[in-house]
Amino acid sequence: MPDKTRKTMQTFYDKNSFSKYIAELKEKKKKIGFAPTMGALHAGHISLYQEAQKHNDIVISSIFVNPTQFNNPEDLEKYPRTIEEDIKKLGDSKLVDAVYIPGVEDIYPNGMERKHYDFGGIENEMEGAARLGHFDGVGTVVEEFFRQVQPDNAYFGEKDFQQLKIIEKLVEVLDLKIKIHGVKIHREEGGLAMSSRNMRLSEDERHASTIIYRTLNHVNSWFKSIPINDIKNRVEEIFSKENMELEYFLIADEETLKESAVSSNGRNYRAFIVVNVGKVRLIDNLHLD
Template sequence: MKTVHTIQQLRQQVLAARQAGKTIGFVPTMGNLHTGHISLIDRAKADQCFTVASIFVNPLQFDDKNDLSRYPRTLPQDQQQLEAAGCDLLFAPDVDEMYPNGQDEQSIVHVPVVSEGLCGDSRPGHFDGVSTVVSKLFNQVLPDNAYFGEKDFQQVAVIRKMVADLCMPVTVIAVPTARAEDGLALSSRNGYLSAEERQQAPGLHQTLQEIATALSQGSTLEHCIQQAGERLGQRGLRPDYLEVRHADSLQPLTSEQLQTDLPTNFSVVVLGAAFLGSARLIDNIQVTLNQAIE
């Protein structure tokens, strides 16, 4: 695996791969890699791509400067993991390379509607930062395929809408959430958890599963959410949000919509975020209603 730090070096390497007839697969990350990130590399390799990963802790998507400063930077370990996974090229730019004119003068990409609510409410400006840096990375790498984890469900929806609206020639591929044996969604932020908090953390996934089961059994949406919020608190987590939305459009849903004229095999997504110690955890479960939960 080759590591480059400038856009010029990146473009030279990608151009050579494309001229050799290879499909370019891209995995953007902020580093501090775990099994979930590596599953994206594995998927790109399975698709027979020349696989490019990026590691860039993007300041534009942090609304809290303290959160930005404490985000783990683990480049040497990340390089070892990527090389072991068969990644072909790593792009690891610094802030000046990505924002040569400064962040205050950077053009911002705003994706309406799907960026609103959920994490968009909890982290103002976050998705503007995500869509801006991803659009820049897409223009730098010019990938055929880009791979993202389904754990960040709203982020994937934002990127898909951005790609469609701006006619970007990129196929966005969502890869199932990687989980620990107890169900906790793998995240770089799990490292903020104490040993005791780590034992409590799977409670978010359990709570989302309970909402999904209750909905499939005909419970009203409002009742499911109310009960779930109470159980989440009993499990030691402080709810940020618990919501059920349309899996394709990410539009909010009501009990009336779910109980009248519901199409057969209607797909919804149960999304949740909760605070535990100094960590903020997010997760989601996709559910097909009018069909038994497996």
């Protein structure tokens, strides 16, 4: 059974000291659980470590705003950075044994170049179509973290469901002995999916954004009896009356992530939505019964 006794959290700021720590854990045959983050932590991140604590001797977090997964330099510049608050949240949680906060040179010693991956086509759907090269950036940084942390288990939220499927494929392509766990979306009281970007919403925008989750629940009800094209029309009509931009809405097969025009028995489907509220881009999804 994993050791549930948590000592004071250790913080590492460079690859060399962190690598020594990992080597000691491996020598002691400790089971390592890992969930990487880009900081600006919230309860959704903490839920990853709650899940990790159940199955591992050691739980490790990382904080690194990855430059290669941003297509828009302005988005990278505006991404919230709250390192001191994040370290306090992780320590107060009593769930995390160590947090790794590397510099860019620790992750990209040869310069910030994205590797190119073949993820079987799922990288070209949805977010991949909207943000060219994004998932190569995700794959590059996650592969490097996996090689440095050497986890037995890794945890990712289902809010970024396409990213979760990409990382499952990454482990398969690279033949890494890591089990990937998807953790359910953590939501605010009104249903808005927790995201680091939410802190950029005004109070009125945050309240208005609850329509995203309400709409997804309507979609789940409609999916039982209404054609998918009609569902799309209904969703578009809902957002045409709101002071926000519906960037895209679609229903896709959970394995291929390809948009579906009709549903088939024996397949699992999920609704995906992206809405721009002011200058904040919000993404959400829901498994369809």
